[in-house]
Amino acid sequence: MSTGNMNLTLKVWRQKNNNTKGALVDYKLAGISPDMSFLEMFDVLNEDLITKGEEPVVFDHDCREGICGMCSMFINGRPHGPKDLVTTCQLHMRSFKDGDTIVVEPWRAAAFPVVKDLTVDRSAFDRVIAAGGFISVNTGNAQDANSLPIPKMQADAAFEAAACIGCGACVATCKNASAMLFVSAKISQLALLPQGQPERYRRVQSMVAQMDAEGFGNCTNTGACEAECPKGISLENIARMNRDFASAKFVSEETI
């Protein structure tokens, strides 16, 4: 069961760096096992390329268990491939058929420039978080954790929003390259918790401003982000963010 018998044709985006043009390049692969993960299939491809003296395909990946958010392949027109609620690293070859042709591209968005091949620069997400995706509490300031009871439903809802892995699939799939699902998930997590209230309206304004500055597009309620999110982050978060953003102008004394 170590080797399989799937034959595949891959069309993989190759691009030397951000200053050069890229193109799809065809590769044939044989002996792929259905038990391999999609990235293990790429390991096989790269081992082949190295043996042949060609440059292996560069792609981002790290934990390979669906939680770090680093893997980021756009497979057959869908971020993270054909299965719902999984990342590329958790996609297995049993989701494909012998003889398939698979097209693999990087995330495409102005705010995510290609670094090399399938690797893109997602540092815009970090800058959005740095603009306000936190609660300002220095180490050592905290009171006893149980002194602030939080209803279970509310805590669970915050957790569901916090499950975002920051992979950027929402941006990659959106026709406007909007980052609203990502940004609203963090805003929601903190807005749903009592600890997040003091900075609630300040936070939504600064994060949205940074999101715009990074060049992400607007939301036109298509819902592709929710459909493609490997962690099932809900569109409701965007509604909550919009409500808070609108309210901020009225509720908050500090307009940013």
Next chain:
Amino acid sequence: MSDINSNIPEGELTNKWTKFKSSVPLVNPSNKRTIEVIIVGSGLAGASAAATLAEMGYKVKCFCFQDSPRRAHSIAAQGGINAAKNYQNDGDSVYRLFYDTIKGGDYRSREANVHRLAEVSTNIIDQCVAQGVPLAREYGGLLDNRSFGGTQVQRTFYAAGQTGQQLLLGAYSALERQIGMGKVEMYTRHEMLEVVKIDGKARGIIARNLITGEIERHFGHAVVLGTGGYGNVFYLSTNAMGSNVTAAWKAHKQGAYFANPCYTQIHPTCIPVSGDHQSKLTLMSESLRNDGRIWVPKKKDDNRKASEIPEDERDYYLERRYPAFGNLVPRDVASRAAKERCDAGYGVGASKLAVYLDFKANTERYGKIEASKSGIHNPDKETCMRLGTEVIKAKYGNLFDMYAQITGENPYETPMRIYPAVHYTMGGLWVDYNLMTSVPGLYCTGEANFSDHGANRLGASALMQGLADGYFVLPYTIGAYLSKEISVKAIPTDHPAFVEAEERAKGILNTLINIKGTKSVDHFHKRLGHIMWEKCGMSRSETGLKQAIEDIRALRAEFWSNVKVPGIAEELNPELEKAGRVADFIELGELMCIDALNRNESCGGHFREEYQTEEGEALRDDEDFAYVAAWEFKEGVNFELHKEELKFENIKVAQRSYK
């Protein structure tokens, strides 16, 4: 016996930390602004330290090899984080957490460090909740707890099966806040390649910008390594693909002792290997052992499906051997027991290298409770299973989904198949009480150091230690050093020591590129992993280890003459990154075997076949081996042993029993 000083403060165990904190020299705010600290690694230990030191006013530079600090492998920790809160009123206390950790570590850790860890554990939970980390709660709005191995209290806090993710995102948000304020300079996609020493003190690092390949010099009054564990020396482990020992190993080569390298944690509940293509192993959280029962068939080579094997033909071997702790024995004990059953021919699945983790009994039990809550008395079995499945789903849904995705089997219907896999390394850079290595000004935190878990780490204690080090310990202890450095001006990076360190780093990269051999980096990594797993894995022997040392030396020679690294050094080149890491793993692998060979006893995760009780349990030798083995790197690839004696003044050393 000790020839190294661990700088443990004098006084009663319970007062050491309090007294230390109130007497450690301070650095005044205006001096902090000119003192620069380099933090390598952005996981729980690195990010929490970077954020906290910046909050305190230091100038901080933080480095990670990933594209964002949020991706450090702490994110993958599933089960939970321990804290001696005693919220469940089940008799927990700081002393009990201290005791459990020392005993769990098989009496091979330092009392003072472990007690401090237990003391600050409660602050961590407070801090994380204040940051908005959504830990699991009960209907009353208070925090929920669950049980983990090696304890008889419920002290584990959690966020579904994503506790590490939530804690890391908390530390990450604290770090990003400081980055946004300009108090931390973040260097993502950078890998540390050298420590720079000036007059014997750590004064900076050489790092490679992984995008451009450019080699950079960075000064710091002190350097902190929070660079994680070295489980990937085994090639297959639950670590991330990028997890590596390079930063710690370069520090080791610059004089930092490497302690107890052979203490490796093999986690009992991982998804079994499915084939040669396998690139990593996936853990199924220990929390599953709260509700899952582990068994194998009573009959050898039983090929029936799990569902066809009747109850009285199943051997619940953990419950049988360890009635007091049952399925919740510590990891080393559970792993060895699984190996014992499989080696004896009772394994299940196609490879026969797996045991069952079965949720049926508890699903039914939960179902009964749910049924009675909704007023259904005497529910039928089907109703019980349906309602119980909902409870199991709520507790472990993401883990079950992950299992189904990887194996293609439905764990709600058939029991999971699991087998032990390399998960965590208790060994690491030697540090004193202040978390300082044997190089002045060079600190080490989290999994990268050796300090708190002895020969075996208890579940849910890694997150505790990483955050304890970063939020509450290092920010105090580093002041003891930095208070004496206030008059040191930032050293320009054209200093000869920087030039020389950069040459060393570049020399290695160029050598690797120019070997132009015939075998890929992964080829060598897999071979190293195979040697390590077979000879220095779950059980070790003198002959095996001696053979392994020879094999690894031969592999090292072959690597340096026949590795093939495509591309050039002046660009994004993941193969070159891997080559540098594997070169260090090969040297580390040898040291691990040397350490395992030196330790003529069995303790925790280190099991020497020659040293076991009649029942097959680990047999310690406290007379001769109650010490930390701290290895010094010597010219060539040679190692000299230093010993730190372990004194147990507050705990009675006994044979560990979970019966």
